[in-house]
Amino acid sequence: MTKTAERRPVTKAAAHPVPAPPPRDFRRRRLIDQVRAYGFLLGGLLCFALFSWYPAIRAVVIAFQKYTPGSDPQWVGTANFTRVLHDPEFTAAWRNTLTFTLLALLIGFAIPFLLALVLNELRHAKAFFRVVVYLPVMIPPVVSALLWKWFYDPGAGLANEALRFLHLPTSNWSNGTDTALVSLVIVATWANMGGTVLIYLAALQSIPGELYEAAELDGANLLQRVRHVTVPQTRFVILMLMLLQIIATMQVFTEPFVITGGGPENATVTVLYLIYKYAFLYNDFGGACALSVMLLLLLGVFSAVYLRLTRSEGDA
DSSP: OOOOOOOOOOOOOHOOOOOOOOHHHHHHHHHHHHHHHHHHHHHHHHHIIIIIHHHHHHHHHHHTOOOOOTTEEEEEEEEEEHHHTTOHHHHHHHHHHHHHHHHHHHHHHHHHHHHHHHHHHSSSSHHHHHHHHHHHHHSSSHHHHHHHHHHHHHHTEEEEEHHTTOOOOOOOOOGSTTHHHHHHHHHHHHHHHHHHHHHHHHHHHHHHHHHHHHHTTTOHHHHIIIIIIIIHHHHHHHHHHHHHHHHHTTOOHHHHHIITHHHHOOOTOOOOHHIIIIIIIIIHHHHHHHHHHHHHHHHHHHHHHHHHHHHHHOOO
C-alpha cells in the first residue's frame, strides 16, 4: 500500500472538537435535574411526612402531656412515664414480649434455615415448594390469625382433632396460661417464615460449589459441611435476619389481639397490645405514647446496630 492510501482523512469533527459547556450552563442543568428528581420524590416524601414522621413526633410530644380527645392538652412532664411504670400490666407486657422474642428466635429462626437447607438440596419441583413455603406470607395477617384461632379451639379444633386421631393427649393451646404464648409463636412463625426462607435460600445458592467439593474430599459429612462451610458463608445474612426478627417480634400485635385478646390472665399481653389498651380502652393517650416512646428507644438500639453492620458490610 502507498503512503497516500495509508493516510486517513482528517474529519471536520476531529479538526474542530466540540467545546465543553460553560460551567454556568452545567450548574444550571444539574440544578434542573435535581429539581426534577425531587419533584418525583415529593409524593413519597409527603406521605412519609404525613403518615410516619408527624405521628412519631406528635407521639413524643403527647407522652409528656395529659391528652384527652376533645379537651386541651396539659403539660405533665414525666408523670405519664411514672404511671405506666407502676402499672402491673407493664411488667407482664414486657415479660411476655421478651419471652415471645426469645421463643421466636429459638423456633422461628431455626426452622426457616432448616427449610432453606432442604430446598437447596432438592433436585426436582423446587419452584413448587418455594411457592408452598411462601404461600402463608400472601395470606392477610388477620385471616391467618382467625384460621389458627379455629385450629386451636379446645373443642372441635383441628389441632386437638389431630391429637385425638393419633391417640395423644389434647392441649388447651391458646386458652392455657402455660401454652398460649408458645401457640402464638407457632402462628407467627408459620405466617412469616416464607420470606426468611427465600432470603436464606438465595444466600445458600451464592456459596461457591468448590467449597463443598473440597469439604467432601476432606471427608466432611453433612453436618460438618453445614457447620464449617454453610454457616460461615452465610453468617452476615443470619445476623441481619436475626436483628430484623428481634425488631419485628417485639412489635407483635395481631396474634394476641385476634386469637387471645391478651389472655388468659394477661399471659399474652404484649407491649404493643398494651399500647392499644391504653389508647382505645383506657382512653389514656398520654400513657400510650409514653409506652410507645419506651418501645421506640429500645428498638432504636437494635436498628442502630443493624444500620451499623449493614454499612460496615457495604464499605467492605
